[in-house]
Amino acid sequence: MRRPLTASQLQYAALDVVYLYRVYFDQLRQLKHLDREKWVLEESAKLNELLPTAIDPAESYLKGKGLHVLNRRQLGCLQLLYAWRERLARSENVPRNRIVEPKQLFSIARLSLDSIQKLREQSDLTSRQLRRYGSQLLDVMQQGKNRLETDLPQSILADSAPLDKKKLQKLKETVDKRASELGISPEFLSRRRDLESLLRTARQGVAVLPDFMKGWREEVIGHTLLEAVQ
Template sequence: MAIDIFWIRDDAALAEHCAVWRRLPFVALDTEFMRVDTFYPKAGLIQVGDGERAYLIDPLLIRDWSPFAELLEDPALLKVLHACSEDLEVFLRLTGALPQPLLDTQLAAGYLGIGYSMGYSRLVQAVLGIDLPKDETRSDWLQRPLTEMQIRYAAEDAQHLAELYTALEPRLTEPKRAWVLEDGAELVANLRREVIPEELYREAKLAWKLSRAQLAVLRELCAWREIEARQRDQPRNRILREHSLWPLARFQPDNLVALARIDDMHPRTVRQDGNTLLKLIREAAETPPEHWPEALPEPLPHEASPLLKQLRAVGQAEAERLGIAPELMLRKKHLEALLKSGYPDGPYSLPEGLRGWRRELMGQALLDTLATPGQ
């Protein structure tokens, strides 16, 4: 079936179409972007599907994104996307806005028990019986002109996403629809939360093994890497590799030869930023004890595994009752945070991350399980 494709290549056309789209009950949104050697995604195409036709917005030609930003934030217009975390980054970078309310069809499929974390092609096949070509996913979306294959691929994505929502929507009874929207709002809220460079050391691999003095060095290394990645618009690992962070904080080299011997240290990093890193390590090592970070908690011991399994069983039982993919019910990091709050003898407290309907449905059951382990 031929798809009706409409190009939007100037600000006036975008404003005009945004006004029309905002009168609809929903729009399907997709993006094509490049992120090979940059920190931020570079938008190559924005697709909009309204169920009738596919609109292709050329971001290389648009200067005024304010009408599109207003559309994204219009509370009366539902925005439909699929597995959208990177699309959200594209929208934020391009327009300064994020879609709300947001319905992610990948999440919707999980709530309907169709499958968890299903790729777009598989879901379209499962629900609509349509086989999509996937040969353009890795092509150059910043080239102009785009090939006919690229254009067709991008248009089909937007068209079928609208059809997918139309097929799934009647099956999303309350409260499942509300849960999908709540999870969508959570995705947006997570992206809106400012990443504080000085806090990133907490997420570094093996950071819990370091002393408080060494954590002071790790904190500065992680913050420097994040700030430089943003300023240079380069991937974090291009600035300084992840696996070099821990040994740098642990061994604190004081010359370029020692620096070059650090695990996974790229010669380019030593050349470009070696002296900066040595200075940063030296200064961070002089941090007075009262300004050292608190020690980080150790990972849960192996003995906690049975308890973790019991907690997961609470989520699985609830998932079965509701006909939902069990992986959607309780995230591993939330269960681990719950266990860490009082292991081994309690009392336990529900982590901040376990919120909304999950807390209401399962919060007390999780605490009860920990109060009577093994029963």
């Protein structure tokens, strides 16, 4: 947008603040009347937890894909690689993928690359990445190889078996019914992937609600869903 702003643009921006101020108190009254103020506070807290600085570097690798194909040693290396990238991204205040992309970290850990030559020949790192981060990546890989067996993360099992479509549909209908009673969107109560996660844990022996459904959602619909999959 061109600067300086015109008088009409300034007035438009100012009115945004004026109207939002009025809407805030109206929404607050409605939330208190419906006893849902706690919902908003919990959702706001979750948003803060999603901030990059709230992520534990040691757990950042768990967001990666294909983890189930790696053995414990490879997982241990990948865990350290992700933690290194997370800390570096914070210290340099740059996006993580501008340093090294997840697929590149995965390849380095899976192939156990331990020299600049191997990084150059077997990874898809760019010349710039090799120059800037090559030695650091090798140091991290060496740390991973030196880790004690007891310090390595547990293997991650893949659960690719198809889910029971009838059970999934039953859960969805339960969510739809409850959402209708509350006058909110069903997706705000539970997403399809949350229901699928619930069914997978139930199949493994103990049904567990995904993180998205903890808190007020557990009170509103969670207990009902847990009973439905028992």
